Amino acid sequence: MDPNPTTVNAQSLASKSLADILQKVWGRRYCMYGVSLLRISYGMSWLMIAFTNYRDRHYLWGPDGSYSYELFRQTAHLLNFSLYQLSSDHLYFEFVYHAGIIVTLLFIFGTFGRFGAFLQLLFVASLNYRNPIILDGGDNIAFLVLFWLTLADSSAVAARLKRPSSTHMAAGRSTATLLHNVAVAAIIIQLAILYLLSGLYKAQGGPWYEGTAMYYIFQVPEFSWPPLTDLLRGSLVFGLLASYVTIFFQISMPALLLSRIGRFCFLIFALLFHGSIALLMGLTSFAAFMLATELVLIKDSEYASCRALLLRARDALVRRGTDVLSTTQ
Amino acid sequence: MQPERSTHSISIARLISSSVVLVALSLHFFVILLYAMPINPVSVRVRSPVSRYIEPIFYQNWQLFAPNPVNSERGILLRVRLRRDHESVETTNFIDITSPKIADLHATRFFPNLRYRIATSMFATIHQRDPILLRLQELDGNLAECSPHVENIDPTGQISGHECDVGSEAMFTPPIRELIRSFAHAELRHMAPEVLDAYSGQQGAPVVVEAQLRMVYSEPVPFSRRNEKSHTRHPTIVDSPWIQIPPP
Numbered sequence: 001m002d003p004n005p006t007t008v009n010a011q012s013l014a015s016k017s018l019a020d021i022l023q024k025v026w027g028r029r030y031c032m033y034g035v036s037l038l039r040i041s042y043g044m045s046w047l048m049i050a051f052t053n054y055r056d057r058h059y060l061w062g063p064d065g066s067y068s069y070e071l072f073r074q075t076a077h078l079l080n081f082s083l084y085q086l087s088s089d090h091l092y093f094e095f096v097y098h099a100g101i102i103v104t105l106l107f108i109f110g111t112f113g114r115f116g117a118f119l120q121l122l123f124v125a126s127l128n129y130r131n132p133i134i135l136d137g138g139d140n141i142a143f144l145v146l147f148w149l150t151l152a153d154s155s156a157v158a159a160r161l162k163r164p165s166s167t168h169m170a171a172g173r174s175t176a177t178l179l180h181n182v183a184v185a186a187i188i189i190q191l192a193i194l195y196l197l198s199g200l201y202k203a204q205g206g207p208w209y210e211g212t213a214m215y216y217i218f219q220v221p222e223f224s225w226p227p228l229t230d231l232l233r234g235s236l237v238f239g240l241l242a243s244y245v246t247i248f249f250q251i252s253m254p255a256l257l258l259s260r261i262g263r264f265c266f267l268i269f270a271l272l273f274h275g276s277i278a279l280l281m282g283l284t285s286f287a288a289f290m291l292a293t294e295l296v297l298i299k300d301s302e303y304a305s306c307r308a309l310l311l312r313a314r315d316a317l318v319r320r321g322t323d324v325l326s327t328t329q
Numbered sequence: 330m331q332p333e334r335s336t337h338s339i340s341i342a343r344l345i346s347s348s349v350v351l352v353a354l355s356l357h358f359f360v361i362l363l364y365a366m367p368i369n370p371v372s373v374r375v376r377s378p379v380s381r382y383i384e385p386i387f388y389q390n391w392q393l394f395a396p397n398p399v400n401s402e403r404g405i406l407l408r409v410r411l412r413r414d415h416e417s418v419e420t421t422n423f424i425d426i427t428s429p430k431i432a433d434l435h436a437t438r439f440f441p442n443l444r445y446r447i448a449t450s451m452f453a454t455i456h457q458r459d460p461i462l463l464r465l466q467e468l469d470g471n472l473a474e475c476s477p478h479v480e481n482i483d484p485t486g487q488i489s490g491h492e493c494d495v496g497s498e499a500m501f502t503p504p505i506r507e508l509i510r511s512f513a514h515a516e517l518r519h520m521a522p523e524v525l526d527a528y529s530g531q532q533g534a535p536v537v538v539e540a541q542l543r544m545v546y547s548e549p550v551p552f553s554r555r556n557e558k559s560h561t562r563h564p565t566i567v568d569s570p571w572i573q574i575p576p577p
Contacts, residue, residue, distance in 0.1 A: 019339050026343055052440040059444060059515050066447045068511030074504055080385045129385070133454050134446040137393050144389060174343075182350055189358050197365050197391040204367065205396025212552045216400035219549045221431045222449050223399070225438065234555075284440045 026174045029153055031184045033303040034296040036110065036157035038187075039117070039149060041292030042142055043108035045285055046124065050101050057097055060131055063088040067131040076129065083126040100127060110158025117149040138286030141194055145187050145293055152183035187296050192254040199250025208247060211240035223281045232280070246273065263297060270294050357387075365389050402547040404428065405448050407513055410571065411535035419535070423543055426516055447512060452544060455505055501570055510572045513540035517574070536576060542569040 053060055061084065063069040069088040076085055083096045100123040106112060107120040124146060128139055153176060207213040218229040232238050249256075249269045256262035270291065278287035363372045364383045372379070383389075406423035413419070430445035501509075517537055546565045554560045 015339060018344070022339060022343050022347060025347055048440045049443075053443050056442060056444050059519075060447070064511075064515065066512045066515035068507065068514070071504065071507045071511050074507065133450040134443050137391070140389055144387065147386065178347070178350065182354060186354060186358075189354075190361075193358065193361060193365065194389075194391050197362075197367075198393045198395060200367060201392045201395035205398070207398055207400075208395060210552075213394070213398050215552055215555070216549050217394060217398045220399055220402055222403075222434065222445065225435060279438060282434050282438060282441055284438070 025181055026178055029177050029180045031296050031300060032153065032156035033300050034298050035149070035152045035180075035184060035187075036154045037295045038145070038292050039110060039154040040108055040157065041295065042146065042149075042289065043104050043120070045138075045142070045288040045292065046104045046120075047101070047108065048288075049285055050097075050104065058093075060134060061097070061127060062093055063090060065131070067133060072130060075132075080129040081125065082129040083122065084130045096123075096126065099123070110154055111161060113155060113158070113160065114150055114152070117146065117152075117154070121146050121150055136283060136286050137194075138283070138289035141191070141293055142289040144190055148183040148186045148190070151179040152187075153177075153180040184296060187293065188257070191293050191296075192257065195250045195253035199247055199253070202243075202247050203251065208243050211236075211243045214239045214242045217281070223283075225280050225282065229280055245269070249273070257297065267294060267297060361387060361389065365391055400549040402549070403449055403452050404545045404547075405451060406543040406545065407516055408541055408543070409513075409517065409537045409574070410539040412538045413535040418538070424520060451508070451512060451542075452546075454508060455500060455544070506570070506572055509542055509569050510540070510574065513542065513572060514574055537574050539571040540574050541571050543567070544569070 059065050061067075072082075073085065076082065084093065086092070103116075103119045103123050107116050110116065112119070121143075124143055128135055128143060202208040202213070205213070207216055215233050218224045218233040224230075224233075249266060253266055256266040271294075274287040274290045278284045360379055360382055363375060364379050364387075366372060404425065404427040407426050408421050408423045411419045411421065427445070427448045430448055434441045434445050517540070544567045546567075547562045548565070550560055550562060
């Protein structure tokens with residue numbers, strides 16, 4: 001028998017890299033800061049929606065509102081569970097609406113960790129199903145991502161009531177780590193699907209590849225902001241650039257994530273793109289949810305260097321401040 | 330030897346659970362792709378089991394302003410029939426519901442109030458069509474662009490004088506009537522004073538018994554005509570049947 005060293009070598013190499021992969025997936029939680037900041041930004045957006053529509057809550061979601069309880073009951077699917085479907089009583093409606101605001105506050109602080117995310121999921125689903133005709137793509141992605149947040153560890157930036165004890169953590173740590181990493185991967189894949197498909201749908205449409213899409217959209221009062229959008233509507237260059245840059249970045253988003261420079265280019269595009277959507281088209285909550293989701297595309301090490309940079313800048317400012325003080329004294 | 334071994338050793342339990350998770354995650358997003366991607370022969374064939382898995386938790390639609398962005402200016406007007414005593418019934422003029430809400434929207438750019446969305450998405454809801462049906466009609470050369478061509482619906486709910494009948498017969502289904510009823514009912518509370526004041530006589534306040542929505546579409550100015558000052562837009566009007574409003 002002649003032992004074949006190359007096969008043995010390859011085998012051990014394969015098993016070594018497999019072990020490395022397992023170690024990565026089970027041993028370290030990725031994107032801790034991104035997930036925490038995502039949670040906080042989502043919560044703030046939901047809070048803004050709850051507050052800016054507070055006076056119209058009955059009109060939008062109430063039992064006698066524009067989408068009546070009767071209609072809601074007729075169209076509700078058995079699976080579309082909503083807390084609002086349990087009673088058509090006005091007091092009950094008020095109770096659930098205000099409980100939802102408290103749950104959102106706790107979600108922002110991250111007080112109850114994954115359970116807090118689950119509660120938030122329940123209340124967001126309840127409100128979304130209560131009146132489906134006022135939802136937009138932002139509500140859609142936020143709900144999908146919130147589902148995965150119930151598996152993620154967003155304690156990096158949070159105000160927990162009590163830190164889990166170290167022995168307790170060690171026991172469930174590695175399974176929780178796997179679930180956290182699955183959630184992060186799922187959020188990124190879901191976001192990539194969103195961009196890829198919305199880019200593909202745009203590439204199908206005549207107005208987009210003819211560069212006239214913005215010309216038509218800005219004719220709709222609901223999605224425009226005169227006089228600024230009237231001005232932009234007249235610009236041929238703006239129309240062409242807006243169409244093509246959008247299609248390019250949306251379709252190539254999954255590929256851009258593969259390299260650091262590509263990822264940063266995409267993030268800059270996303271900031272400009274969603275910023276313009278918020279300002280010009282009046283879709284603030286959509287833009288806020290999209291930009292919040294983008295936060296998981298930034299690595300923990302990048303957040304750390306950002307933080308270090310900010311701290312250094314602050315120190316420099318403080319030092320200069322004390323210098324100025326000492327020279328004046 | 331011990332530390333060397335620990336970096337190389339593979340826990341079978343971890344290997345198996347990681348593989349299961351990987352397969353589940355891949356399957357999950359593969360099904361999502363089938364559900365949300367443009368209609369194709371494969372997605373049409375597996376549509377029903379795919380929808381059963383996706384809806385409602387993982388429901389998603391990424392046709393954001395695509396393929397053809399929304400381009401018609403849409404407005405809703407509302408008028409009501411008021412009964413005074415038990416005999417005389419008066420019909421009010423149409424009142425513009427959409428414009429004040431759009432004015433509010435233009436005044437607030439940061440988290441604008443969502444009230445305008447009800448008025449504008451009434452259109453989408455009333456004219457909702459199955460995407461596969463739409464595609465088939467398109468392939469048949471029977472363009473589904475018909476719905477804006479519905480001209481007028483008489484007060485008895487009978488459809489008269491429409492140019493093509495795709496979907497228009499089935500347009501005012503019971504849920505759509507209920508949607509119109511609850512929308513009108515909620516709107517009346519906001520404008521009841523201005524409606525009722527104009528019509529309140531000496532005999533006491535009249536009661537709203539029926540409401541009718543008028544939906545107005547204004548086709549966009551085509552890109553090629555953008556500089557023609559003389560270009561006039563022809564709005565299309567669709568009136569809903571009169572819908573009974575129960576007493577408060």
